């Protein structure tokens with residue numbers, strides 16, 4: 563099923579790992595509904611400050627923001643869904659963060675990773691050195707990280723899709 567398609571699954575709680583300024587929280591709130599709970603985890607005080615302003619402005623009362631490292635945050639409950647949106651490839655210990663998020667998922671829950679990527683083929687090869695250089699100076703993620711392969715080390719049940727002419731991907735695994 564395409565990720566954009568409506569699903570009849572009711573989530574109770576989810577977690578955005580590396581939630582940043584909270585721009586990706588709106589669809590997570592929509593997924594859990596008014597009674598659900600969203601957890602936003604980020605290492606940066608500044609990012610969380612902006613996320614807090616956004617939550618207050620938009621009246622998002624069921625968001626709990628926590629300042630913690632993606633490798634060792636503690637949620638008050640296992641969640642139905644965890645997402646790394648534009649954050650996975652900037653986390654230095656991403657494999658540890660992945661395993662940590664996986665361990666905090668409920669049975670049947672989904673772990674989702676969405677990020678930018680280099681296009682395949684000659685264009686990607688040409689851009690690679692520039693992106694590696696830029697990623698050292700900015701918050702651009704490491705282009706050599708392959709989360710879909712890292713997810714496959716946890717489960718064989720991984721979906722992968724590309725968008726925007728191969729410059730973005732979304733991969734997803736379900737915890738059985």
Ligand SMILES: C[S@@+](CC[C@H](N)C(=O)[O-])C[C@H]1O[C@@H](n2cnc3c(N)ncnc32)[C@H](O)[C@@H]1O
Nearest residue numbers: 580581582586604605606609631632647648649
């Ligand atoms: C490019 S921002 C993405 C923000 C947001 N998810 C979005 O989609 O707009 C990446 C975020 O990951 C956070 N981050 C980087 N390393 C982290 C770590 N080890 N633990 C938690 N958050 C981390 C950064 O502080 C930053 O807010």
